[in-house]
Amino acid sequence: MRCELGEEGLEGALSARVEPGGANFSVGERQVLCLARALLRSSSIICLDEATANVDPVNDQKIQQILQTQMQELLVLT
DSSP: OTTOOOOTTOTTGGGOOOOGGGTTSOHHHHHHHHHHHHHHTTOSEEEOSSTTTTOOHHHHHHHHHHHHHTOTTSEEEO
16 A cells, blocks of 8 residues: 555454544554545645654654655655
């Protein structure tokens, strides 16, 4: 999947409920969800403020991979 968002360990798979504010997801998972939304919306500009701050190493790697491979054509402001 373009955003490295998988179904493993996610109750309800990709149809899982997202609690208000993403309370049922870790900080890193919420960041990946935000990037997935930007990809789905076909955004042309992405603004990131400390995108990987307080993120676990696994999700940090996912975010870096998404930025390097899927957002090359976008204007990314960090």
